[in-house]
Amino acid sequence: MPVVLGHIIVISVLCVVLFICGKNFVKMISSELKGGSCCGCSGGCSGCSKCGTAHKN
Amino acid sequence: MPLSMADIDEIVVIKRISGSDEIKQHLAELGFVVGEEIHIVSKNGGNMIVKVKDSRIALDKGLANRIFI
Amino acid sequence: MEIKIALAGNPNSGKTTLFNDLTGSRQYVGNWPGVTVEKKEGKLKGQEYKDVIIQDLPGIYSLSPYTLEEVVSRTYLVTEKPDAIINIVDGTNIERNLYLTTQLLELNIPIIIALNMMDLVRKNGDKVDTKALSEALGCEVVELSALKSEGTEALVKKAIAIANANKLATANEVISGEAKEAIKKIENIIKGEVDEKFLHWNAIKAFERDEKVMESINLSESKKAEVEKVISECEKALDDDSESIITNERYNYITEVTDKAVIKGRKKGELSASDKIDRVVTNRILGLPIFAGIMFFIYAIAMGGWSISIGTAATDFTNDVIFGEWVPGLFDVILGALHVEEGTVLYGLIQDGIVAGVGAVIGFVPQMLVLFLLLSILEDIGYMARVAFVMDRIFRQFGLSGKAFIPCLVATGCGVPGVMASRTIENERDRRMSIMTTTFMPCGAKLPIIGLIAGAIFGGSPWIAASAYFIGIGSIVLSGIILKKFKAFAGIPAPFVMELPAYHVPSFVGVLRATWERGWSFIKRAGSVIVVSSVIIWFLTAFGNVNGHFGLVDELFEDEAVVTDEYINELSAKMDVPTTEVNSMDASLLASVGDAASIVFKPLGFGNWKPTVATVTGLVAKEEVVGTFGVLYSYDDMDGAEELGEEGEQIWDRVRADYTPIAAFSFMLFNLLCAPCFAAIGAIKREMNNRKWTWAAIGYMTGWAYVISLITYNLGGMIAGEVAFGFGTIVAIVLVVTLLYLIFRKGYQPKGNEGLEMAVKINA
Numbered sequence: 001m002p003v004v005l006g007h008i009i010v011i012s013v014l015c016v017v018l019f020i021c022g023k024n025f026v027k028m029i030s031s032e033l034k035g036g037s038c039c040g041c042s043g044g045c046s047g048c049s050k051c052g053t054a055h056k057n
Numbered sequence: 058m059p060l061s062m063a064d065i066d067e068i069v070v071i072k073r074i075s076g077s078d079e080i081k082q083h084l085a086e087l088g089f090v091v092g093e094e095i096h097i098v099s100k101n102g103g104n105m106i107v108k109v110k111d112s113r114i115a116l117d118k119g120l121a122n123r124i125f126i
Numbered sequence: 127m128e129i130k131i132a133l134a135g136n137p138n139s140g141k142t143t144l145f146n147d148l149t150g151s152r153q154y155v156g157n158w159p160g161v162t163v164e165k166k167e168g169k170l171k172g173q174e175y176k177d178v179i180i181q182d183l184p185g186i187y188s189l190s191p192y193t194l195e196e197v198v199s200r201t202y203l204v205t206e207k208p209d210a211i212i213n214i215v216d217g218t219n220i221e222r223n224l225y226l227t228t229q230l231l232e233l234n235i236p237i238i239i240a241l242n243m244m245d246l247v248r249k250n251g252d253k254v255d256t257k258a259l260s261e262a263l264g265c266e267v268v269e270l271s272a273l274k275s276e277g278t279e280a281l282v283k284k285a286i287a288i289a290n291a292n293k294l295a296t297a298n299e300v301i302s303g304e305a306k307e308a309i310k311k312i313e314n315i316i317k318g319e320v321d322e323k324f325l326h327w328n329a330i331k332a333f334e335r336d337e338k339v340m341e342s343i344n345l346s347e348s349k350k351a352e353v354e355k356v357i358s359e360c361e362k363a364l365d366d367d368s369e370s371i372i373t374n375e376r377y378n379y380i381t382e383v384t385d386k387a388v389i390k391g392r393k394k395g396e397l398s399a400s401d402k403i404d405r406v407v408t409n410r411i412l413g414l415p416i417f418a419g420i421m422f423f424i425y426a427i428a429m430g431g432w433s434i435s436i437g438t439a440a441t442d443f444t445n446d447v448i449f450g451e452w453v454p455g456l457f458d459v460i461l462g463a464l465h466v467e468e469g470t471v472l473y474g475l476i477q478d479g480i481v482a483g484v485g486a487v488i489g490f491v492p493q494m495l496v497l498f499l500l501l502s503i504l505e506d507i508g509y510m511a512r513v514a515f516v517m518d519r520i521f522r523q524f525g526l527s528g529k530a531f532i533p534c535l536v537a538t539g540c541g542v543p544g545v546m547a548s549r550t551i552e553n554e555r556d557r558r559m560s561i562m563t564t565t566f567m568p569c570g571a572k573l574p575i576i577g578l579i580a581g582a583i584f585g586g587s588p589w590i591a592a593s594a595y596f597i598g599i600g601s602i603v604l605s606g607i608i609l610k611k612f613k614a615f616a617g618i619p620a621p622f623v624m625e626l627p628a629y630h631v632p633s634f635v636g637v638l639r640a641t642w643e644r645g646w647s648f649i650k651r652a653g654s655v656i657v658v659s660s661v662i663i664w665f666l667t668a669f670g671n672v673n674g675h676f677g678l679v680d681e682l683f684e685d686e687a688v689v690t691d692e693y694i695n696e697l698s699a700k701m702d703v704p705t706t707e708v709n710s711m712d713a714s715l716l717a718s719v720g721d722a723a724s725i726v727f728k729p730l731g732f733g734n735w736k737p738t739v740a741t742v743t744g745l746v747a748k749e750e751v752v753g754t755f756g757v758l759y760s761y762d763d764m765d766g767a768e769e770l771g772e773e774g775e776q777i778w779d780r781v782r783a784d785y786t787p788i789a790a791f792s793f794m795l796f797n798l799l800c801a802p803c804f805a806a807i808g809a810i811k812r813e814m815n816n817r818k819w820t821w822a823a824i825g826y827m828t829g830w831a832y833v834i835s836l837i838t839y840n841l842g843g844m845i846a847g848e849v850a851f852g853f854g855t856i857v858a859i860v861l862v863v864t865l866l867y868l869i870f871r872k873g874y875q876p877k878g879n880e881g882l883e884m885a886v887k888i889n890a
Contacts, residue, residue, distance in 0.1 A: 002465075003465040005464075005465075006463070006464030006465035006466060007464070007465065007466060007472065009464055010461065010464050010466050010472060010476075011472065014472075014475075014476070017657070018657070018658070018661065020654075021653060021654045021657040021658050022654075022658050023654075024650075024653065024654030024655075025654045025655050025658040025659075028651070028654055028655060028805075029655070029746070029804055031808075033804055033807065033808045033811075065405075078367075078369065079192050080621065081370075082190055082192060082369055082373070083187075083190075083192060083193075083623070084623070085370070085373045086187040086188040086190065086225060086373075087187060087222065087623070087625070088221070088222045088225075090373060090374065090377060098397070098401045098404055098405060099404050099405050099408045099409065100410065101408055101409070101410045101413060101515070101516065101519055102410055102519045103519075104515065104518055104519055104622070106404055106408055106515065106626065108401065109222075110219070110221040110222045111218060111219045111220070111221060111222065112219045112222050112625055113400065113401070113404070113625065113626040113627075113628070114623065114624070114625055114626070115511070115514075115515040115622065115623070115624045115625075115626050116621075116622065116623050117518055117522065117527075117528070117621055117622035117623070118522075119621050119622075120621045120622070120623055
């Protein structure tokens with residue numbers, strides 16, 4: 001395969017990957033800094049067993 | 058005498074609870090009322106674990122001192 | 127038409143499990159406005175139940191006005207007026223649980239009782255006559271075993287039915303005698319001033335002199351006086367204060383009910399299995415050693431260097447084999463097939479940037495998974511609560527409550543829930559202090575840092591990991607002692623009272639799921655944050671100024687005219703790197719910036735551009751420190767040595783060459799103790815609810831880290847013979863003396879009840 005094609009494929013894949021990661025990056029950091037969701041460590045409180053502990057009085 | 062002086066495995070009855078309203082009420086909600094029985098499960102230097110109305114409650118020495126049996 | 131159903135019950139009654147069961151993943155979690163109490167809402171699962179909303183209320187023992195959770199719950203019930211209440215009652219603990227029930231019954235809202243843990247009740251040999259109970263209380267009772275999803279269907283159907291029919295509980299006399307008369311009188315006085323639906327409830331609360339209710343009713347002075355007269359008369363007649371009168375009435379009623387419906391199988395005074403375990407585990411002599419033993423065992427399995435250390439074994443495999451050979455090899459093949467040759471910018475970006483950075487971090491996932499798994503099991507069993515109790519005795523000596531220990535333990539998994547676990551501390555000052563110091567504990571993300579330093583410099587010694595934890599706990603305790611001597615934090619710790627749930631066999635599925643979610647989120651983090659950071663870092667190391675020529679440093683370095691021996695020596699001296707290890711990166715943009723900033727860290731022993739950059743990237747995510755190292759140490763050195771693809775240990779060798787043991791240790795300490803990652807900072811911000819305090823927390827932690835690292839490097843280094851006596855040593859000694867003073871001085875003595883206020887005075 002021509003060299004140029006190879007390069008194009010790699011660069012496009014790279015761009016897509018970076019775009020997705022970059023978007024997640026921004027989303028994560030901004031929500032984390034705001035104080036974000038319950039745990040910040042997993043996507044949603046249903047899984048974070050720790051939050052259950054937090055309210056035992 | 059205060060609860061903190063009771064021994065492990067004793068079953069005692071609450072005669073009086075001293076202290077502020079808030080603490081007294083909080084204890085009452087957990088089951089600590091005059092006339093209620095307490096079963097001492099464990100003691101750790103004045104801190105205690107007791108059974109009251111079927112539930113297991115951990116108390117520190119300060120609180121245990123306020124419950125008179 | 128939308129139906130709102132509220133879920134109310136004691137803590138530990140299985141409410142969360144039921145909520146999860148009812149709503150599946152269709153949950154929304156936030157905060158009740160203005161307070162740090164979690165608000166959980168969800169849509170009922172199932173096609174036929176569209177538009178049914180389940181509102182999970184915080185676990186409460188009563189609707190008194192004394193704690194945040196209680197106030198938030200009662201406010202919700204009285205203002206939002208849900209269409210029905212599901213009251214979850216722990217069958218093994220009926221008497222205490224019914225206390226809340228009696229109050230819910232007074233709200234005049236359709237209510238149904240979910241009698242939970244029935245499987246445990248049966249196992250204990252007790253019997254509950256559900257029908258008799260239902261008759262005595264005046265409402266439906268459904269048996270449940272939430273853990274096994276039995277009875278949930280029936281519960282849901284009945285709850286919706288009563289909601290739609292607005293079927294109230296049949297009236298029954300919870301409060302009788304004199305008190306009942308008094309309440310009737312008060313009802314007449316306040317009639318018209320309150321919502322008709324809640325007339326009875328408000329009257330009872332007024333009788334108890336409930337501050338919050340009195341505020342909201344807003345009676346005229348004369349009416350207030352009338353009410354007070356009724357109360358005083360009753361108190362005199364019964365020779366007790368109004369609150370106690372009502373409490374007693376409730377318990378009397380409950381006894382009547384349980385006499386009719388509950389038969390105990392066990393003899394009085396017989397100890398359950400949980401009690402017997404507690405006898406041993408909280409024993410005054412055995413308690414602490416048992417705890418230390420368990421924790422050591424956990425860390426040995428996850429991170430130690432022995433044969434049971436499956437964590438370490440898996441991580442080594444991942445680092446050396448998967449990311450040492452397979453992945454880079456795979457990429458090499460793919461890129462080669464696509465004509466992207468080694469040595470090109472694109473190749474470098476992918477192999478030395480992304481693969482190196484991400485690989486370095488993901489390598490540690492196995493260790494973290496093992497740790498998370500073990501901690502989950504420990505938590506699920508119910509042991510954590512006992513730990514708070516055992517530690518309370520010690521913590522109290524330092525003016526802290528045992529409850530302050532739980533956040534520490536939770537933080538060993540992840541700092542974010544650790545910070546949030548501080549909510550169990552009622553005392554406002556102690557709570558702030560806990561939030562400020564919780565992240566001293568090494569969290570899962572910091573494990574790679576410990577692993578890297580321990581592995582590369584200290585031959586995998588498990589003592590390094592152990593020391594990280596001891597220093598973490600030590601920092602928390604010492605900080606507690608020091609801070610408590612200041613006015614802002616002084617005061618006796620709140621009394622320790624905590625319900626200990628019965629031990630139970632950990633749910634296999636639950637634990638696995640929790641571990642998997644944690645691990646998966648770690649990988650997701652790697653996927654987004656680490657990839658992006660690694661790429662950025664790689665770019666900054668790819669370009670730079672080489673001996674006056676700006677451009678791609680790799681290319682420039684190949685030109686011998688540019689890279690003269692003289693230049694190499696210059697660069698080597700400037701960057702403090704041995705001439706054999708000097709490489710293109712040392713001339714990059716990042717290196718120059720990092721070098722300028724590295725002055726800050728010179729007293730700590732790692733005033734070099736690489737560790738400086740790594741430490742800063744730790745703010746984004748602590749794992750990134752290792753990710754950065756992965757990128758920064760995967761270079762082609764002057765001898766043209768093989769790239770990273772061949773031996774995973776290549777980084778480790780290079781790292782070892784760059785740091786003396788004491789400098790490495792100091793570096794590790796700084797990163798473990800300094801300000802946490804953005805996620806944790808976010809959590810701190812939310813829990814503190816105050817800008818000033820958030821910054822104070824971050825500043826304190828970073829300051830503490832700096833001081834400890836400085837002392838460690840200078841004094842420790844001198845003892846180890848690596849560091850000569852000098853200005854640094856003097857500063858270190860001064861700091862040590864200052865710390866000792868702060869620890870042992872008398873400090874601010876609070877007067878009277880100062881410092882005891884609960885963290886609850888809010889304006890709901």
